[in-house]
Amino acid sequence: MRTVDLIGSAVSNTFRSKTRTILTILAIFVGAFTLTLTSGLGTGINAYIDDTVTSIGAADVMTVTKTQESATGVAADGPVEYDPDAIASGQPGPPGSTVVALTPADLDTLNGIEGVTDVVPTRSISPDYIQADDGTKYVIGVGSLIAGQTIQLEAGTEPDDSAADLQLVLPVSFVEPMGLGDAASAVGQTVSIAITDAERTQHVVDATVVGVAEEGLASPTGASLVPNTALSDELFDAQSMGVPADQVERYAQASVFFDPSATDDEISALKDRLADVGFTGSTVADQLGMFKTVIDGIVLVLNAFAIIALLAASFGIVNTLFMSVQERTREIGLMKAMGMGNGRVFSLFSIEAAFIGFLGSAIGVAIAMLAGSALSSVLSTSLLSNLPGLTLIAFDPASILVIIVVVMAIAFLAGTLPAARAARADPVDSLRYE
Known part of the structure; x- marks a missing residue:
């Protein structure tokens, strides 16, 4: 049997038992639907964060302030003694927040630090x-x-x-x-x-x-x-x-520029050099890193529930194909008696499993995209109206494709056990089966 015929036969055989197949597809649909929505949630929020990054600054800029120290020379962690060189921080924080002022001499020091390409003070x-x-x-x-x-x-x-x-x-x-x-x-x-x-x-x-x-x-x-x-x-x-x-x-602070191609280790080393001479530097990644970590963690947990749903659905695929193998025992014996090899028989049932996975994932993805887009539209004009530019649930074509492929792979793996049973069937015993 040619490959094209094998695929056509697998597709047509999928709906021999329509009720059982539809129920299996619905189980896969639940997992694919959930996985698509949670993936879209992560994509939407992270895209908004990435857009927000452009409002905070470039990736090759570090905001630098003078490290505030206590009378003992240790970085302050509590009440700070009065310092005549302190000025208003100009940043969000408790009323009266101050930082030690940067002077022209400090700017010259910053310019002389290895890895610094430019220094621009921020005026208050x-x-x-x-x-x-x-x-x-x-x-x-x-x-x-x-x-x-x-x-x-x-x-x-x-x-x-x-x-x-x-x-x-x-x-x-x-x-x-x-x-x-x-x-x-x-x-x-x-x-x-x-x-x-x-x-x-x-x-x-x-x-x-x-x-x-x-x-x-x-x-x-x-x-x-x-x-x-x-x-x-x-x-x-x-x-x-x-x-x-x-x-x-x-100046309350200054913007220190460094090589845009600098690695994380090089940026960390630059922060250490700044600290050695009494300055504290933070990048955009430092300011938003924790926020993105929390969002990614939430999305990961939600994705885990979707994967659990898909694994549960995989047992439905195993049951569906085992029943199919049982019902088609004589047919399998006939195919093997006519020369179909074990590999072809295995492929026939594996393709059926993958096709069931494709149907469930495609339907789940399509409905999740419609539901997610509608939900985002409603929220953007109601609860999230104070966050312009935020599309809560957005869909990346590459991620959608990955979801479909992953679900099909899970379905394929679930189908390997009944497919292997069909491939091992003895044609003589199968033809005698009643």
């Missing part, structure tokens, strides 16, 4: 308020972008650092309260930012809104505007009026 700017025309004044912060970092925009563009005019990206949550209409209408409008210098003189700087940032899990804006270089310089210069010259260049 604290405006009083933002206002549109004569409307209500709102408290706002000033964020900043490091190389490789992007803003998830709802309208407009990112600020142009090469432009001489003063530009900013405004958080979407400020648009309506400030009377700027919707996100699209806000682009191009002028807003006023007030900032007070060291002599308690308030300065008002006008800037143009060039973009509106959507809310996100790790948005660089949050409740902060993002200025271009010209606006940042203008605000910083205004804030620094009256500050002693030796106090102006003090």
Whole structure:
């Protein structure tokens, strides 16, 4: 029998006992359906995290601060003594959080460390308020972008650092309260930012809104505007009026750049070199690594339940094919008497098992994709509406193909026992079977 005929015969034989085969397919369907949904959940969440990474920074950038130490010289783990060199951290945390300021000398030290290709300090700017025309004044912060970092925009563009005019990206949550209409209408409008210098003189700087940032899990804006270089310089210069010259260049943190092709071991070695001279460095992977680990762990547990369901379904395949072998004993004897070898008989029943696995997995995958897409659509407009850009359950074609292949492989392995029994059948005894 030719291979094509063998496959055709296996497919046609699958539905000799329709009820038994359908029940087996349904058992496989449950496992494939669950596995597809849990895989889609992991794909969707991890894709959102990967998109969020671009909002936090590039993979070849490390955020560096000066290691805060206690009076004994040991890294602090509790109340920290007053340090005249400490400044506001500018990062989320308890009120009054401070870090030891980085000075130009520190920046020179960082530049001299092996593996560091560039150092860019992050300036801390604290405006009083933002206002549109004569409307209500709102408290706002000033964020900043490091190389490789992007803003998830709802309208407009990112600020142009090469432009001489003063530009900013405004958080979407400020648009309506400030009377700027919707996100699209806000682009191009002028807003006023007030900032007070060291002599308690308030300065008002006008800037143009060039973009509106959507809310996100790790948005660089949050409740902060993002200025271009010209606006940042203008605000910083205004804030620094009256500050002693030796106090102006003090930074909460700096962005340290390294080779994009650096391995994990090389990055770890760079962190050690930074620690040796009193600095602490963290990468994007450090900031999101734990979160991804938790998500992957949850998905792994859910996948384990799906695999258990598939293994349970494999016993149904064994039962279905054993019954098929029992019912077709005389047919098997006839095929072997006509010259069909043991290998062909084995292949016939193994292909039947794999085909049952294919049907169950294909149906399970198809329905899971429809259900997952519908569920994601509903959640994105209800419970998850505050996480724009998140598709909770997304499907990767490669993962879908792997699921189908894995289920077929499980079905094939489940079918090997009854297939082997059929292949070992003696043709004379089989033809005598009643």
